[in-house]
Amino acid sequence: MCTDGGRVAPDLLPGTGEQPLSDVTVLELGHIIAGPFCSMLLADLGAEVIKVEHPERGDAVRDSSPVGNSSFNYVNRNKLGVSLDLKSEEGRTVFKDLVQQADVLVENFAAGTADRLGVGYDDLSAVNEELVYCSIKGFNPGPYEDFPALDPVAEALSGVMSVTGHADTPPVRSGTSLSDMAASLYGALTIVATIRQRDATGEGQYITVPLFESTVSLMGYWLAYTQAYDETPEPMGASHPGWAPYDVFRSADDEWVFIGPSSDRQWRRLCDALDSDLHKDNRFKTLSGRLENRAVLNDAVQSVCDNFDAEELVARLQEASVPVAPVNDTDDVSSDPHLEATNALSEVRATEGDGDRIQTPRFPARATGFDRVESADPPALGEDTDAVLTALGYDRDQIEHLRREDVV
Known part of the structure; x- marks a missing residue:
């Protein structure tokens, strides 16, 4: 094993004895x-x-x-x-x-x-x-x-x-x-x-x-799902079999935005934030109803998203504490303000x-x-x-x- 602080050439790389593997x-x-x-x-x-x-x-x-x-x-x-x-x-x-x-x-x-x-x-x-x-x-x-x-x-x-x-x-x-x-x-x-x-x-x-x-x-939880419910999951894009709406939607300025409320409360907040009354529709009041009518629901949510550009859509839903994110490309990520x-x-x-x-x-x-x-x-x-x-x-x-x- 190494001597001299655990390094063959201790002066050639960053890192000091303060890091946990500095002697390795x-x-x-x-x-x-x-x-x-x-x-x-x-x-x-x-x-x-x-x-x-x-x-x-x-x-x-x-x-x-x-x-x-x-x-x-x-x-x-x-x-x-x-x-x-x-x-x-x-x-x-x-x-x-x-x-x-x-x-x-x-x-x-x-x-x-x-x-x-x-x-x-x-x-x-x-x-x-x-x-x-x-x-x-x-x-x-x-x-x-x-x-x-x-x-x-x-x-x-x-x-x-x-x-x-x-x-x-x-x-x-x-x-x-x-x-x-x-x-x-x-x-x-x-x-x-x-x-x-x-x-x-x-x-x-x-x-x-x-x-x-x-x-x-x-893939552990999908293996567990298959064995417990005797059902093999299919490709799902950006959606999820257990929640709806839960997918990517296009904004008025033709950008993709992921939107994924994961509770009835967040669903109602989404509708309020986007000036929509979709949560009052009997088909969409409960999670089971939204899942049963997923395709119709997604079309309806897309129609609402058509009224907002991506920046406003994201800002409104973030303010309402609804899970949301723009779908960034790598150029966006490299200039992301949070990462900076x-x-x-x-x-x-x-x-x-x-x-x-x-x-x-x-x-x-x-x-x-x-x-x-x-x-x-x-x-x-x-x-x-x-x-x-x-x-x-x-x-x-x-x-x-x-x-x-x-x-x-």
């Missing part, structure tokens, strides 16, 4: 979303994260496309960038020197890849018996474990696609990497719990975190694109005992290799030798 060093063998998002969460809590990439290719999404570049810029903040060729014997030797100083390793290679490279759990626990090794995979060990997996595979298998979209359209995936991020969140939580256990026992552990089972966990007031976004360097700096979300939770880590730029490929190796005790000649051999 994490090695990341991650690409795309799942592994990098998991280690980013740990970095946000103060851990030193060293991202290890191949010297030529790097992360699979690095400089790959506008969407790939954007995902890389988001999930790789607050990390040190080290390049190593793990297929070379010298590269694995250097990596094991890093492992000796690490507390955690996160990887999301395809099943079996880490073992083939000689950096699987058995290989590395022999180097550091206190290592917490987290593998994020498509599936837990079982019938599916060797199947190739991507985020949409997990969304399809888990049932998420079956309830997303509309009944008259094909199933759709969510608009973000839901399964990757679900597994990452479970991975980070399990790592923190395992570190606590490791600190008590002195023994490392091997963690597996699956995209499929993690996404199934998000709560310092929810921070600027980092853009590796590609038109702007030098971009805004990305910060760690959203707050605690009274520590401050969030300030966001640092995602590393260029191998940006911190020399500094990290120097901190490990490699001298200039050794580093230059590794560079000549294309190891770093």
Whole structure:
């Protein structure tokens, strides 16, 4: 385990001893979303994260496309960038020197890849018996474990696609990497719990975190519903089978607004706020009546919304304490006044694109005992290799030798 405050290179990243994971060093063998998002969460809590990439290719999404570049810029903040060729014997030797100083390793290679490279759990626990090794995979060990997996595979298998979209359209995936991020969140939580256990026992552990089972966990109440009521939910758009009106409606200025009163009282408040007497209609007085007449009700509510532009519609319903929100696009979100007031976004360097700096979300939770880590730029490929190796005790000649051999 690390010395010097728990960090291999304590002066290269933001974060101090005030953060809860400031004495933890994490090695990341991650690409795309799942592994990098998991280690980013740990970095946000103060851990030193060293991202290890191949010297030529790097992360699979690095400089790959506008969407790939954007995902890389988001999930790789607050990390040190080290390049190593793990297929070379010298590269694995250097990596094991890093492992000796690490507390955690996160990887999301395809099943079996880490073992083939000689950096699987058995290989590395022999180097550091206190290592917490987290593998994020498509599936837990079982019938599916060797199947190739991507985020949409997990969304399809888990049932998420079956309830997303509309009944008259094909199933759709969510608009973000839901399964990757679900597994990452479970991975980070399990790592923190395992570190606590490791600190008590002195023994490392091997963690597996699956995209499929993690996404199934998000579908838990729909599984319970299906079994309890022998009914399979259908795609529901922005609506909900238990409430009405509960959907998106167009405003007079052609903007979408979500409106969702969840009680009779809120329904009456909605009608009063929008100068409507729909709540007096016998069909709509009770929730059961509104559900039975949902289609007619939605048309009636839409006619009322036709009288207001989005800003006034939202303002009136917020004033009446009725759940409501404009359907923001990402440009709206980046300039949202609440996010600005709560310092929810921070600027980092853009590796590609038109702007030098971009805004990305910060760690959203707050605690009274520590401050969030300030966001640092995602590393260029191998940006911190020399500094990290120097901190490990490699001298200039050794580093230059590794560079000549294309190891770093």
